[in-house]
Amino acid sequence: MTTSQEELLPGTRRALLHRIAVAQTEGRTPSLVAAVVRDGRTVWHGARSSVDGHAPDENVQYRIGSITKTFTAVLVLRLRDEGLLDLNDPLEKHLPGTGAGEATVAQLLAHTSGLAAESPAPWWERTPGSLRPELSDVLGERPVLHPVGRRHHYSNPGYTLLGALVERLRGAAWTDVLGREVLEPLGLTRTSAQPQAPHAGGWAVHPWADALLPEPLExxxxxxxxxxxxxxxxxxxxxxxxxxxxxxxxxSAASVQEMRTPAAPAETSDVVDGAAYGLGMQIQRRDGRLIVGHSGSLPGFLANLSISVEDDVAAVVLTNCTSGPAVSAVGADLVRIVAEAEPRIPAPWRPLDVADPAVLELAGQWYWGTYAFALRVTADGLVSLGPMVGAGRRARFRSNGDGTWTGLEGYYAGEILRAVRRPDGSVIHLDLGSFVFTRQPYEDGAGVPGGVDPAGWRGIAD
Structure with missing residues (x-):
C-alpha cells in the first residue's frame, strides 16, 4: 500500500501531526507511529521519537498485542464460511476434552464463554510460553468463572482455544495457517509472530521519573x-x-461485516460509552461516530486500530511503552480529524436500473396504527422502511425474489416483509412480522387486528 502525503490538505496533516505529537509528549513514550487510511489507501503517516533523527517509518515493527485476536477471528470465520464448523457449535464438538467445551465458537469469539480473563500465574505476558505447553496449563483448574453465554467477560485463554481449534481443523500450526490464509493474500509482509528487523524495543517508563526500563520480549x-x-x-x-x-x-464483505456487528453486550461500566464487542472486534461510539477495530497491549507496547466504515477512514497507532498514551483515544481522534476536516464525498446519485411496478406500487406512506412510516425503493435493489419523523424502528430489506423481503438490521433483522393482496392483485396492507401497515391509520377493511370501530374517527363531543 503506497502512502501519499498529498492526499490530505495541509491543515489536516498539521492537525494529525499535532495530535500524535501531544500524545507522544504527554504520554512519555519513546516513540509513536501512526497512519491514516482513506478509500482503502494510506493517505498519511506520522512519527514522533525521543531519539533525534531516528523517527521510525511505516515499516518498523511494533508488537500489537490483542489486535492479534482479530487475525485469529478471521481464521475462524474462514472455517465457518468453508462449512467446516458452525459458529453455534460447542467447542467440544471439534476440540474435545478442554473442560471448557460447553461454550460455542461464537461465544469464544465474543468473549461470552464464561472463561477467566487470564491464565493461571505466573503472569503470562512476562513469562515464557514454555511454562504453559498444554491447553490445560493455559486454562488452569478453574477455567470457567461465569455462566456460559450470560455476560461479556474478556478472555485471553478463550482465544488460545480458538487458535487450537484452527490448528485442529487445518492440521497445521496457527502461525503457518495465518501466513498462508491471511498475511500472504493481503500482502502483509511485515506482520509476523517473531520480531523482524527493523523493530522497536519495548520499554517501561517510570511513573514518577523520566527514566526507562527495558521490558522482556517473551x-x-x-x-x-x-x-x-x-x-x-x-x-x-x-x-x-x-x-x-x-x-x-x-x-467476503458480508463476513467482515458480521465481525463488526455486536455479538456481546457491554459490561455495565462500559454502557455509558456505547461499547460492545463483535466477533474479534471492539465496537464503540466516540463523539457520535461508530468506531470498530481493536486495541492491544503487552509489556513494552500499546497499539490501536480504529475504523469508521461510514466515514471511510481508519487509523493505526503504535507505541513502545507499557503505559502512556491512550492509544484508543488517539486512534479515534485521528479518524475524527480527517472525517470532520475532509468529509467523505458521496457517490453520485443514480436511479434504478429497472423500475419494477409491483415494487413501486408499495412506495410511499404507510401507517402502523397511528404511526406514520415511509417505504422507499432505492437504487441498490433494497427497500427501506422507517418513521416519517423522529426516531423509531427502521430497517432496510433485501428481496427474496418471491415478493417478500428480509430485514437486514435493527428490530426487523431477519423479519419478513410482504404485501398482502386481494384476488385482483391490489394491495390490502403490508405484513411485517405480524405488524399490519395500512395506507390510512386504522384503515377499515385493511385487515387491522382487532378490527376497526365501524363508527370511525370522531370528535370528543360526538
Missing part, C-alpha cells in the same frame, strides 16, 4: 493467538482496509 507459546503478533503501520493500514470492505481471497 514468546507466548500457546497464548500466541491471543496476542503474539508484530506488525507495522503500513501492514495494519492494509488490514484496516480489509476489515472495512472485505477481500474475497480471505473473507
Amino acid at each position: 514468546d507466548l507459546g500457546r497464548m500466541a493467538p491471543a496476542g503474539q503478533l508484530w506488525s507495522t503501520t503500513a501492514d495494519l493500514a492494509r488490514f484496516a482496509a480489509f476489515l472495512a470492505g472485505g477481500d474475497d481471497r480471505v473473507l
Whole structure:
C-alpha cells in the first residue's frame, strides 16, 4: 500500500501531526507511529521519537498485542464460511476434552464463554510460553468463572482455544495457517509472530521519573493467538482496509461485516460509552461516530486500530511503552480529524436500473396504527422502511425474489416483509412480522387486528 502525503490538505496533516505529537509528549513514550487510511489507501503517516533523527517509518515493527485476536477471528470465520464448523457449535464438538467445551465458537469469539480473563500465574505476558505447553496449563483448574453465554467477560485463554481449534481443523500450526490464509493474500509482509528487523524495543517508563526500563520480549507459546503478533503501520493500514470492505481471497464483505456487528453486550461500566464487542472486534461510539477495530497491549507496547466504515477512514497507532498514551483515544481522534476536516464525498446519485411496478406500487406512506412510516425503493435493489419523523424502528430489506423481503438490521433483522393482496392483485396492507401497515391509520377493511370501530374517527363531543 503506497502512502501519499498529498492526499490530505495541509491543515489536516498539521492537525494529525499535532495530535500524535501531544500524545507522544504527554504520554512519555519513546516513540509513536501512526497512519491514516482513506478509500482503502494510506493517505498519511506520522512519527514522533525521543531519539533525534531516528523517527521510525511505516515499516518498523511494533508488537500489537490483542489486535492479534482479530487475525485469529478471521481464521475462524474462514472455517465457518468453508462449512467446516458452525459458529453455534460447542467447542467440544471439534476440540474435545478442554473442560471448557460447553461454550460455542461464537461465544469464544465474543468473549461470552464464561472463561477467566487470564491464565493461571505466573503472569503470562512476562513469562515464557514454555511454562504453559498444554491447553490445560493455559486454562488452569478453574477455567470457567461465569455462566456460559450470560455476560461479556474478556478472555485471553478463550482465544488460545480458538487458535487450537484452527490448528485442529487445518492440521497445521496457527502461525503457518495465518501466513498462508491471511498475511500472504493481503500482502502483509511485515506482520509476523517473531520480531523482524527493523523493530522497536519495548520499554517501561517510570511513573514518577523520566527514566526507562527495558521490558522482556517473551514468546507466548500457546497464548500466541491471543496476542503474539508484530506488525507495522503500513501492514495494519492494509488490514484496516480489509476489515472495512472485505477481500474475497480471505473473507467476503458480508463476513467482515458480521465481525463488526455486536455479538456481546457491554459490561455495565462500559454502557455509558456505547461499547460492545463483535466477533474479534471492539465496537464503540466516540463523539457520535461508530468506531470498530481493536486495541492491544503487552509489556513494552500499546497499539490501536480504529475504523469508521461510514466515514471511510481508519487509523493505526503504535507505541513502545507499557503505559502512556491512550492509544484508543488517539486512534479515534485521528479518524475524527480527517472525517470532520475532509468529509467523505458521496457517490453520485443514480436511479434504478429497472423500475419494477409491483415494487413501486408499495412506495410511499404507510401507517402502523397511528404511526406514520415511509417505504422507499432505492437504487441498490433494497427497500427501506422507517418513521416519517423522529426516531423509531427502521430497517432496510433485501428481496427474496418471491415478493417478500428480509430485514437486514435493527428490530426487523431477519423479519419478513410482504404485501398482502386481494384476488385482483391490489394491495390490502403490508405484513411485517405480524405488524399490519395500512395506507390510512386504522384503515377499515385493511385487515387491522382487532378490527376497526365501524363508527370511525370522531370528535370528543360526538
